[in-house]
Amino acid sequence: MAQKLFLLPGDGIGTEIMAEVEKIIAWLNSQGETEFEIDTGLAGGAAYDAHGVAVTEEDVQKALAADAVIFGAVGGPKWDSVPYEHRPEAALLRLRKELAVFANLRPAICYPALADASALKRELIEGLDILIVRELTGGVYFGEPKEITDLGNGQKRAIDTQVYETYEIDRIARVAFDLARTRGNKVHSADKKNVMKSGVLWDEVVRGVAKDYPDVTFEHILADNCAMQLVRNPRQFDVIVTDNLFGDILSDTAAMLTGSLGMLPSASLGAPDPATGKRKAFYEPVHGSAPDIAGKGIANPIAMIASFAMALRYSFGMVTLADRLENAIAAVLADGLRTGDIAQDNRRTVGTEEMGAAILKR
Amino acid sequence: MAQKLFLLPGDGIGTEIMAEVEKIIAWLNSQGETEFEIDTGLAGGAAYDAHGVAVTEEDVQKALAADAVIFGAVGGPKWDSVPYEHRPEAALLRLRKELAVFANLRPAICYPALADASALKRELIEGLDILIVRELTGGVYFGEPKEITDLGNGQKRAIDTQVYETYEIDRIARVAFDLARTRGNKVHSADKKNVMKSGVLWDEVVRGVAKDYPDVTFEHILADNCAMQLVRNPRQFDVIVTDNLFGDILSDTAAMLTGSLGMLPSASLGAPDPATGKRKAFYEPVHGSAPDIAGKGIANPIAMIASFAMALRYSFGMVTLADRLENAIAAVLADGLRTGDIAQDNRRTVGTEEMGAAILKR
Ligand SMILES: CC(C)[C@H](C(=O)O)[C@@H](O)C(=O)O
Ligand SMILES: CC(C)[C@H](C(=O)O)[C@@H](O)C(=O)O
Numbered sequence: 001m002a003q004k005l006f007l008l009p010g011d012g013i014g015t016e017i018m019a020e021v022e023k024i025i026a027w028l029n030s031q032g033e034t035e036f037e038i039d040t041g042l043a044g045g046a047a048y049d050a051h052g053v054a055v056t057e058e059d060v061q062k063a064l065a066a067d068a069v070i071f072g073a074v075g076g077p078k079w080d081s082v083p084y085e086h087r088p089e090a091a092l093l094r095l096r097k098e099l100a101v102f103a104n105l106r107p108a109i110c111y112p113a114l115a116d117a118s119a120l121k122r123e124l125i126e127g128l129d130i131l132i133v134r135e136l137t138g139g140v141y142f143g144e145p146k147e148i149t150d151l152g153n154g155q156k157r158a159i160d161t162q163v164y165e166t167y168e169i170d171r172i173a174r175v176a177f178d179l180a181r182t183r184g185n186k187v188h189s190a191d192k193k194n195v196m197k198s199g200v201l202w203d204e205v206v207r208g209v210a211k212d213y214p215d216v217t218f219e220h221i222l223a224d225n226c227a228m229q230l231v232r233n234p235r236q237f238d239v240i241v242t243d244n245l246f247g248d249i250l251s252d253t254a255a256m257l258t259g260s261l262g263m264l265p266s267a268s269l270g271a272p273d274p275a276t277g278k279r280k281a282f283y284e285p286v287h288g289s290a291p292d293i294a295g296k297g298i299a300n301p302i303a304m305i306a307s308f309a310m311a312l313r314y315s316f317g318m319v320t321l322a323d324r325l326e327n328a329i330a331a332v333l334a335d336g337l338r339t340g341d342i343a344q345d346n347r348r349t350v351g352t353e354e355m356g357a358a359i360l361k362r
Numbered sequence: 363m364a365q366k367l368f369l370l371p372g373d374g375i376g377t378e379i380m381a382e383v384e385k386i387i388a389w390l391n392s393q394g395e396t397e398f399e400i401d402t403g404l405a406g407g408a409a410y411d412a413h414g415v416a417v418t419e420e421d422v423q424k425a426l427a428a429d430a431v432i433f434g435a436v437g438g439p440k441w442d443s444v445p446y447e448h449r450p451e452a453a454l455l456r457l458r459k460e461l462a463v464f465a466n467l468r469p470a471i472c473y474p475a476l477a478d479a480s481a482l483k484r485e486l487i488e489g490l491d492i493l494i495v496r497e498l499t500g501g502v503y504f505g506e507p508k509e510i511t512d513l514g515n516g517q518k519r520a521i522d523t524q525v526y527e528t529y530e531i532d533r534i535a536r537v538a539f540d541l542a543r544t545r546g547n548k549v550h551s552a553d554k555k556n557v558m559k560s561g562v563l564w565d566e567v568v569r570g571v572a573k574d575y576p577d578v579t580f581e582h583i584l585a586d587n588c589a590m591q592l593v594r595n596p597r598q599f600d601v602i603v604t605d606n607l608f609g610d611i612l613s614d615t616a617a618m619l620t621g622s623l624g625m626l627p628s629a630s631l632g633a634p635d636p637a638t639g640k641r642k643a644f645y646e647p648v649h650g651s652a653p654d655i656a657g658k659g660i661a662n663p664i665a666m667i668a669s670f671a672m673a674l675r676y677s678f679g680m681v682t683l684a685d686r687l688e689n690a691i692a693a694v695l696a697d698g699l700r701t702g703d704i705a706q707d708n709r710r711t712v713g714t715e716e717m718g719a720a721i722l723k724r
Contacts, residue, residue, distance in 0.1 A: 007694045031472065040376055063685050075556075084562060093557065111685045119482050119483060119486050119593050120455050120481050120483070120593075121482070121483060131592065140502075140557075140558065146559050147559055148559050148562065148563055151527070151528075154528065155527055155528045155529060156526045156528050156563055157526070157528075157563075158525065158527075158558075158559045158560040158562065158563035159505075159525045159559065160525075160559055160560050162502060162521065162523070162524065163519060163520065163522075165518065165519045165520075166513075166516065166519075167517060176374070192607070192610070194437075194449065194630070195451065195455065195502075195503050196449045196502065196520075196522045197508050197522055198520040198522050200446065200520065201510055201518055201519075201520035202520070223610075223611060224611050226615040227589070227614050227615045227618075228614045228615065228617070228618040228623075231481050231482075231615060231618045231619060232481055232618055233481070246556070246611075248586045249585060249611055252586040252587070252589050252590045253589045253590065253593060253615065256589075256590040256593045256594055257593060261590075269533050297546040
């Protein structure tokens with residue numbers, strides 16, 4: 001039976017890097033390796049320009065009906081003054097919420113070929129392999145009230161609400177502990193329980209879950225200390241589970257440490273459907289839409305392709321194919337091919353298409 | 363007229379490093395350079411053990427009456443299961459709020475003698491000099507509701523409220539722009555306006571303030587990107603102004619970058635009193651109470667002494683004396699003296715007292 005992929009390239013370099021994924025899908029289908037059925041929609045500024053919203057109702061429905069959504073990136077200065085509810089990021093937030101993909105997996109790995117590209121000393125990040133498990137559909141991103149009130153006299157009051165319920169923390173913690181078992185067997189849970197009540201509950205629930213995983217090492221860490229320790233000694237971490245906002249910041253920090261930002265994919269997964277066991281899933285690169293280099297054909301497609309590899313692995317159980325694709329990426333890097341963002345002396349700098357083609361060839 | 367200092371050494375290494383500050387004060391007084399009157403109180407676990415609260419009413423009153431409060435550090439595993447409202451950190455939060463010291467200045471400088479101690483490559487952090495201006499009395503730290511509700515069925519809901527009003531953002535932004543004028547003339551304002559309404563208001567108000575400082579370069583940056591950029595290329599920053607929670611994380615990241623965490627002071631200032639022009643002020647090292655090395659006489663007193671130097675500068679206008687003290691710190695480091703946290707080959711590792719004495723001698 002054909003499997004449905006819904007592609008949302010978005011803005012900026014999103015379309016260019018998605019094109020490389022499309023070529024890979026076409027090739028896989030032509031080889032009879034897969035039977036992907038593809039549909040494509042608009043998201044972010046592209047959707048706003050065409051329809052006046054960050055994502056149309058129709059595209060939300062298509063995303064809900066798909067077996068996996070593959071997302072590029074959204075945003076750019078062109079839409080800086082778009083009304084708040086239609087800003088490009090609204091597409092991302094709406095889709096995450098509608099798909100209920102609460103578990104955002106952000107691997108931060110250091111590709112050996114790129115260890116020197118890190119700001120950190122090589123000996124600190126060589127072999128780095130952290131997985132940030134970020135709660136994605138709760139917290140201050142979605143809590144109500146979320147509003148600005150005019151108080152008169154030139155004064156306004158803005159409110160955002162950080163809210164978590166037990167079940168939300170429980171399910172994300174289980175994802176983290178389950179994944180830790182397939183990796184380094186260690187979970188750090190990061191919060192600010194010393195100042196936030198949501199942190200107190202977060203810690204209470206995660207500690208409860210930890211009891212069900214006696215074989216996994218568990219450590220609590222304050223989010224500010226976690227940010228520090230990521231810089232000081234990142235290899236002490238295996239899996240870090242944290243809330244939506246801390247996850248946003250800590251995963252970006254971790255990604256930047258690796259020196260491989262343009263290379264890092266992410267997967268966002270929902271709960272398994274009780275009937276079919278299938279999870280809604282949303283795959284996107286960690287980097288943004290890079291408006292400064294958009295349209296030049298020089299963007300690095302690796303994070304996008306690696307996100308598709310995560311789709312093969314997590315949504316379709318095509319583990320061998322995912323391995324092959326990931327190995328192809330590592331091999332092309334080892335061959336010395338580089339896009340501009342990771343350019344090095346004595347390595348060949350290529351464009352988006354050539355990088356995509358080289359990976360496909362491998 | 364004598365000037366009143368209120369010392370709150372707190373827990374862990376707090377008492378040891380404060381002792382070195384006391385020696386410096388005694389010496390300054392004995393030389394007739396200053397006329398400090400000293401009182402000392404308890405904070406954090408020490409106060410809890412003695413009085414069952416994180417800080418007594420009496421000590422809060424003394425802090426309010428003092429010209430400057432010098433604070434060590436609070437917390438430790440001993441008080442991990444103390445009730446939430448009496449946990450050591452509550453002392454810090456209560457004092458910040460009562461003193462209304464809304465402007466937390468956290469310099470992140472890289473001492474040349476210590477550039478190699480950073481996790482970052484030397485060429486990225488040599489000469490680093492960032493000032494983080496963190497809003498300290500608002501945001502999610504203090505917003506109400508802040509509570510955990512039992513929903514039955516084993517479910518609880520935890521809420522924290524991020525709230526900012528125009529005047530709070532306006533005054534902290536002015537502090538940042540005023541300070542930028544005395545430094546590199548550049549301000550970055552970090553928020554998450556793409557997902558938070560408080561970020562939208564934050565940005566609106568800071569942009570308004572920026573118009574009053576046409577000579578200062580202003581740039582908006584998303585908080586997650588700021589965390590990344592701090593790792594990638596920290597020297598692009600001069601002053602970063604941000605809210606309480608982002609400030610907590612970003613200032614810790616910045617501090618860790620320098621490799622000089624045990625060296626970094628902070629000042630928290632209130633609004634000038636309309637009558638006297640005086641600001642309430644609270645000085646504390648950026649590092650914590652380090653329970654693991656407490657009582658061993660090996661803690662680094664430099665951040666504490668540098669915090670006192672900030673007090674001389676900001677609360678008492680004793681600029682020359684502050685310069686002398688800061689130069690003494692740099693000189694002692696250049697002489698090759700190191701405490702354990704910054705130990706290096708071919709440098710002499712000394713204890714808290716010897717480091718304090720060496721600085722005093724200088
Ligand atoms: C674009 C933005 C809304 C988003 C977020 O804050 O979650 C991004 O930073 C991310 O991490 O995916
Ligand atoms: C101890 C804690 C309450 C405090 C904070 O979160 O503000 C600390 O991390 C700091 O940065 O001063």
